[in-house]
Amino acid sequence: MSEERNEGRVLSVHFGRSANCSSIGSIVDFLFLSTVAASAVVAATAVLLRKDPEPDEETTEEPEDDS
Secondary structure, three states, X not given: OOOOOOOOOOOOOOOOXXXXXXXXXXXXXXXXXXXXXXXXXXXXXXXXXXXXXXXXXXXXXXXXXOO
């Protein structure tokens, strides 16, 4: 039996992003990045829509009349 062995032979080379990843890895990267972006939008919206706390009646000082 003379069977040719293909060990050590390069069948194809893939350059660029996800060169060493599967398509599942690319999907996980995409989901992670979209979650980070969505979190940033939610945080920015929360900061813009926050209400200023109402001042307590005890801590507010009234101006004094010098008359």
